[in-house]
Amino acid sequence: xxxxxxxxxxxxxxxxxxxxxxxxxxxxxxxxxxxxxxxxxxxxxxxxxxxxxxxxxxxxxxxxxxxxxxxxxxxxxxxxxxxxxxxxxxxxxxxxxxxxxxxxxxxxxxxxxx
Amino acid sequence: xxxxxxxxxxxxxxxxxxxxxxxxxxxxxxxxxxxxxxxxxxxxxxxxxxxxxxxxxxxxxxxxxxxxxxxxxxxxxxxxxxxxxxxxxxxxxxxxxxxxxxxxxxxxxxxxx
Numbered sequence: 245x246x247x248x249x250x251x252x253x254x255x256x257x258x259x260x261x262x263x264x265x266x267x268x269x270x271x272x273x274x275x276x277x278x279x280x281x282x283x284x285x286x287x288x289x290x291x292x293x294x295x296x297x298x299x300x301x302x303x304x305x306x307x308x309x310x311x312x313x314x315x316x317x318x319x320x321x322x323x324x325x326x327x328x329x330x331x332x333x334x335x336x337x338x339x340x341x342x343x344x345x346x347x348x349x350x351x352x353x354x355x356x357x358x
Numbered sequence: 359x360x361x362x363x364x365x366x367x368x369x370x371x372x373x374x375x376x377x378x379x380x381x382x383x384x385x386x387x388x389x390x391x392x393x394x395x396x397x398x399x400x401x402x403x404x405x406x407x408x409x410x411x412x413x414x415x416x417x418x419x420x421x422x423x424x425x426x427x428x429x430x431x432x433x434x435x436x437x438x439x440x441x442x443x444x445x446x447x448x449x450x451x452x453x454x455x456x457x458x459x460x461x462x463x464x465x466x467x468x469x470x471x
Contacts, residue, residue, distance in 0.1 A: 326373030
């Protein structure tokens with residue numbers, strides 16, 4: 245069964261450094277998403293992406309964040325200058341077009357900012 | 359999207375049916391009820407969704423009341439692997455838009471021996 249994959253599984257970085265989180269969505273999916281979950285808190289929507297542009301973004305997704313689909317398979321989330329409060333699990337999700345197709349989530353990347 | 363209310367936690371004995379309730383009294387006519395679950399810190403997993411009819415798939419059954427103000431997710435024979443946080447989400451099901459999911463705090467289901 246196809247699945248969403250994410251790398252790395254755990255990333256440790258120092259405050260102020262740039263990080264890139266990578267996702268490989270399911271191959272025939274065209275909608276892509278990033279969510280995050282701070283330890284002990286809710287899963288929060290960050291951004292959705294379709295047809296090579298952002299469809300919607302939350303208040304969390306400020307100028308420090310960016311997304312990109314650099315090739316036909318990868319979908320990346322970049323945080324330019326990490327803060328301590330960016331420490332969280334980051335989940336990528338993807339979905340097919342049309343009705344009847346729901347979001348499938350990857351296993352997540354645990355980002356620790358020190 | 360309509361607000362949902364779920365109990366914070368529930369216990370269920372292995373092999374028994376787990377019935378997880380969700381209240382969504384402000385649901386509107388074009389909003390669907392979705393259920394996802396999150397096992398430990400893994401990515402959320404889609405379970406089932408419905409509009410007004412009861413639905414069943416290989417994972418679970420979804421019972422929606424006639425007035426659509428509440429629903430119940432049923433895991434017919436719970437196993438230890440079903441221990442997870444279960445999220446009930448109500449939202450409009452748009453055909454070709456990248457509509458987001460809004461997660462609440464869910465119900466933490468503990469399946470015990």
